[in-house]
Every structure is written in C-alpha cells, then in structure tokens.
Amino acid sequence: MKNSSLLFILLLFLMAFTACIRDKNNPGYAYMGEHDMYYTKFDKAYSPNKILPNGQTNQPPAEGSIDRGSSFFPYHPKNIGEKVTDQAKAGTELQNPVQDNAANLAEGKRQYEIFCLDCHGADAKGDGHLYTAKLFPAKPRDLTSSYVQNMPDGSIFFIITEGSISGLMGPHGTQIPTKNRWKIVNYLRSLVKK
Numbered sequence: 001m002k003n004s005s006l007l008f009i010l011l012l013f014l015m016a017f018t019a020c021i022r023d024k025n026n027p028g029y030a031y032m033g034e035h036d037m038y039y040t041k042f043d044k045a046y047s048p049n050k051i052l053p054n055g056q057t058n059q060p061p062a063e064g065s066i067d068r069g070s071s072f073f074p075y076h077p078k079n080i081g082e083k084v085t086d087q088a089k090a091g092t093e094l095q096n097p098v099q100d101n102a103a104n105l106a107e108g109k110r111q112y113e114i115f116c117l118d119c120h121g122a123d124a125k126g127d128g129h130l131y132t133a134k135l136f137p138a139k140p141r142d143l144t145s146s147y148v149q150n151m152p153d154g155s156i157f158f159i160i161t162e163g164s165i166s167g168l169m170g171p172h173g174t175q176i177p178t179k180n181r182w183k184i185v186n187y188l189r190s191l192v193k194k
C-alpha cells in the first residue's frame with residue numbers, strides 16, 4: 001500500500017474517533033447550527049423573561065380560561081375593601097359536591113402531598129420544608145387550627161383556587177382540577193375529625 005492511502009485511512013479513523021464528543025453541553029458542529037436553526041434557544045419555565053411584558057417565562061392561562069370539566073368560577077380575590085369578601089361569599093354559596101368516602105380522602109391526601117405539603121407540612125401544622133428551610137418567607141397557616149377549620153368548605157375551596165386574601169399564599173386553581181380541590185378540602189376536614 002502506498003504511503004498516501006495509508007495516511008488517508010489513518011485520517012479517516014482520526015475523524016471518526018474525534019467526531020463524537022461525550023460532553024452533552026457541547027454538541028460539536030452542526031450545519032447552520034450557529035443560526036439557531038438546529039439548537040433553538042429557550043428560557044426555562046421558571047426563569048425570568050426579558051421579552052414577555054410581565055417578566056415571567058411561564059405564562060398564566062388567558063384571562064377567563066376554564067379547564068376542561070370545570071365551570072366558571074365567579075369569585076375573585078381582590079375585593080378586600082368590600083363588606084363581604086368573595087372568600088366569605090364562596091363559603092355561603094358553594095356546596096362541596098364530593099363525598100368524603102375512603103377513596104376520595106385517599107386521593108385528597110395524595111393531592112395535598114403534591115400541592116400543599118411543601119409549605120403546610122406533612123401534619124398540616126404549617127411547618128413545611130419550604131418554610132422551615134427559609135426558602136419561603138411567610139409562615140403558612142396551621143390547617144388544623146380552628147381559624148381554618150371554622151371556615152365553610154367553600155371558603156377553603158376559594159383559598160385553594162384564588163390564594164389567600166393577603167396574597168401571601170398564591171392561587172392553585174390552574175394547577176389543580178376542581179374535583180381534586182374539593183377532595184383536598186375533605187382531606188383537611190378528616191385531619192381533625194375524631
């Protein structure tokens with residue numbers, strides 16, 4: 001074999017072995033890659049956003065959207081100045097449509113553990129990890145307290161949906177489907193029932 005073809009084969013081998021880079025953050029060269037056609041630039045869901053007007057990447061659903069299987073929720077958090085808050089109104093007007101049977105309570109517990117436990121704690125006393133580790137500044141309410149337990153179901157449902165009136169606890173209406181919010185209410189009741 002001629003020297004030049006030997007060199008050529010050697011070069012091919014070299015190219016084959018150096019073509020793959022194990023570093024996932026450095027994908028090597030790509031045709032038109034530098035023009036953002038191959039590797040799209042995007043912001044992560046919870047990162048700040050320079051382009052969108054409210055500065056958030058993760059956008060709330062459009063005003064007035066209703067999740068599948070739910071109905072219009074006519075109560076709003078920002079009526080603090082009025083005599084009767086919507087939280088109180090929801091308490092007198094809404095009926096809990098979900099039975100507190102074993103299956104629903106078990107699902108309510110599961111939903112609580114997904115959406116509430118981080119702040120309110122495993123025993124719902126307001127000592128969740130986010131608060132005790134100082135990752136969330138406001139003291140979450142003790143959900144077994146008479147302050148919460150004396151509220152009608154509809155008011156607790158309202159708080160889960162729209163957040164607390166002070167705004168220290170955020171709304172969860174868009175994350176948790178209607179039925180599951182009621183199941184959480186039932187689960188909270190079961191914590192103090194004897």
Ligand code: HEC
Pocket residue numbers: 112115116117118119120130136138139140141143148156159160164165166167168169170172184
């Ligand atoms: C990010 C932390 C956080 C999460 C998650 C959270 N809460 Fe809260 N919650 C709070 C804080 C803080 C307060 C006290 C709010 C205040 O003083 O206005 C509170 C208050 C409440 C209250 C009483 C409202 C009041 O006026 O004080 C209820 C009821 C409640 N939470 C239920 C829940 C349920 C049910 C979930 C899960 C669906 C949940 N929370 C998830 C932080 C949280």
